[in-house]
Amino acid sequence: MDKHGEGRSIPDEETNPLPRGLESMLKLTIDGKEVSARPEQTILEAARQNGIDIPTLCYHEKLSLIKSCRICLVEVEGAEMPVASCATPIVDGMVVRTRTERVERMRREALRLLLVNHPLDCPVCDAGGECHLQNRVYEFGIERNEFPPEKRDIPASPYGTPLIRQWFDRCVMCLRCVHACIDVPGADVLDVVERGFPAHIEAVRKDNCISCGECLRVCPVGALTETLSPEKGRTWQLTRTQTTCPFCGCGCQLELNSLGDKKVVKVTTKGESGVNRGSLCVKGRFGIDWVNHPDRLKKPLVRKEGVLVETSWDEALDFVVTRLRQLKEKFGPQTIGGIASARATNEESYLFQKWMRACIGTNNIDSAADLASGAAIRGMNACLGVPGMTHPMDHVEEADLLLVIGADPYDDNLIFSNKMRLAIRRNNAKVVVVDPRQTQWEKWADLWLRPLPGSDRAWINGLSRLLIEGGSVRKDFIEEKTEGFDSFRASLERFSTEFVREVSGITPSDLEKLARLYKRAGRRAIIFGSGVMQNLH
Ligand code: SF4
Ligand code: SF4
Ligand code: SF4
Ligand code: FES
Incomplete structure (x- = not known):
């Protein structure tokens, strides 16, 4: 019989001082710091999780392992040669050094070789200011391309989509785009063509391309750029406004990149944010250019003497309030109804119905979304008591x-x-x-x-x-x-x-x-x- 009494099972936390889940953690030492990590993690993941920076280029947390750049090399005690930290699983008791003279030299060498084909045209490159290669080159103090790029004779072949421009000379052959196209949408458009010096990325299965822009998103340099707007802006000239894509109920998070005059020149995503975790479909990535259309209504119109006249928001809202008040007083709130746009976010739809119920005093509210999905919504509600998906x-x-x-x-x-x-x-x-x-x-x-x-x-x-x-x-x-x-x-x-x-x-x-x-x-x-x-x- 134990101190808890006969038959009582002992909860894990009472026999093991570690919180639940941590008991299976492995311990290793990185740059003299003792850290814990899960057994399935790599050295790179363990280091990042513990605030230790290891430079990378081809690695992307959303993609399958690429291991093409060798920038992430580290030394492991007992191993003869440095290993790629993005591809090496941790072992209990492992001792790792990320900043030895040998790995710094080998990383620098790997970087110099990556630059063989690269023009380092940062001043005119669209990615300047947010380019991983530029950052690494700066970090390693490489001031010039020690192997000036030779002109490669690559046959001009259009990319999978006219919405993306491919710059062969800027490509560092990291293969992120190839993996992204296979791993994320599963389109499998891209491949490496030829070997050695003339090797390059080509859209070999163009018909498969769905213009999702996943390749564009993961390209660490300016080798893929969008053609959304003929006008461009450097990173520091652009204002990035976080918003919700209006095209479907998925509610993807995206950033509208606008120049000073509010012209949207491109759409980006912020890290892994939102339900879309940085990915978009063709509509969200490339379909927003309608906001720049000259015919787009940007100011409210009020009909005066039979003609629609542009007016200020204050005047338009005053007009709406006055008319609604008159209608409500004369005919009662039940004669007023409201239809929300299918493009509204959940929050906007919620506010709209709240306003209709609380301010107008009516339950006559509908949404245009009902036209497409009304039957399913009612069916789900009747069967499951949930008017929509049962899970996130x-x-x-x-x-x-x-x-x-x-x-x-x-x-x-x-x-x-x-x-x-x-x-x-x-x-x-x-x-x-x-x-x-x-x-x-x-x-x-x-x-x-x-x-x-x-x-x-x-x-x-x-x-x-x-x-x-x-x-x-x-x-x-x-x-x-x-x-x-x-x-x-x-x-x-x-x-x-x-x-x-x-x-x-x-x-x-x-x-x-x-x-x-x-x-x-x-x-x-x-x-x-x-x-x-x-x-x-
Ligand atoms: S746009 Fe999408 S489908 Fe087309 S090549 Fe890029 S990742 Fe593949
Ligand atoms: S196009 Fe970009 S993502 Fe693709 S291999 Fe070249 S540098 Fe890497
Ligand atoms: S990006 Fe595509 S999937 Fe995402 S909300 Fe917009 S239309 Fe829907
Ligand atoms: S980041 Fe590890 S090999 Fe490229």
Whole structure:
């Protein structure tokens, strides 16, 4: 019997002085400082987490390992040669030195070799002021290119998208763009062409390019620049305004880069901020140029004697307040209704409904978003009590089964599609696509079923029946959280696999395969789209 009494299990924290999770941490010494890190971390990650800077160039935390630049070399006690810290996992008791004379010399040498092809035209380069190469060159005190660049005879080949300009001479062949294009959207447009001195990056599968700009975002130098605006500005001339992309419900965070006259010249993202973690789709990255259009309304218009006349915001708002007050007094608040824009953020929509209810006194409020998703919102609310997604978007990254029904996230919502791809990369998630159309996700699917259009209800009910018959139900959950389960089960009686085949064309063996994959998975994500939402069943 222990001091806690017979039979009582001892919580971890009482036997182990370390907080939960830290007990599996490894200890190592970096530059004389003892630090702790998780076993799966690399030397670079452990160092950065503990505030120790190791210079890098090709490494990017969002991408798979590249290991092309050798700038991140460090010495490890017991190892004959310096190792790339971005690629070397930590070991308990490891002793690392990041600033020895030998590694500084080797880094400098690696940098000089990177400069062989590089013109160091920082004064006219778009990336000047925020270029990783420029920073490293400055850090290592390299004042000139010791191997003046030879003219390379690279055949002019257009990039994957006209929205990005490629500058071959500025490229340091770090391969970030190639990895980004494969790892993030999965487009696989770029590759290294030729070997040795003439080696360069080329858009070899141009048709795959979706103009997402992920390559542009990760390029550490000015070898890829956007062509959004013919006007350019140096970093220090631009004002960066953080805002929310207005194009879809994803709500990506982006920065509008404007020159003094408020002209937007490019769009960037800040680190890993927002739900998009620095990525954007073509609309957010390159579709904002409409704000510069000369026909865009920038001032309110009030109709005076039948003609719309430009006016000040004060006058326009006074006019709105006066008219609304008159209408409310004369006809009552219920004669007033408001429709919010589908482009409004959640916060703006919230404020709008609050204003309509509290100030006007009416519940006649709608949103234009209802036109596209109203049926799904009402359906989700009726079934689950939630008028929208049941989870934050990021949770899809944890899934080990992605069931994609009548949705094309790659085309319709790239940021969500990128998160789904993370589930494949991290968890080896299985993918089932059920869609009569061929979409990009079919490429990554373990199983692609093509039901006849309009037959989703049949196969979904058939799948439910198979799962219930196979015992894939949590009785405690059903008892505690649901109602009407018995009548639901009874309603599935006629949805035998044969019936499903007749109605949808999905064979019994395919439906059973789907049921097995679904049953085996521990964390499933169901992604449905307009194919089921905007269809008769
Ligand atoms: S814009 Fe996107 S799809 Fe096109 S090459 Fe760059 S990363 Fe690949
Ligand atoms: S274009 Fe940029 S990201 Fe791609 S290899 Fe060259 S320097 Fe690296
Ligand atoms: S997914 Fe594209 S359109 Fe939607 S919010 Fe993000 S950048 Fe904008
Ligand atoms: S940052 Fe490690 S090899 Fe490039």
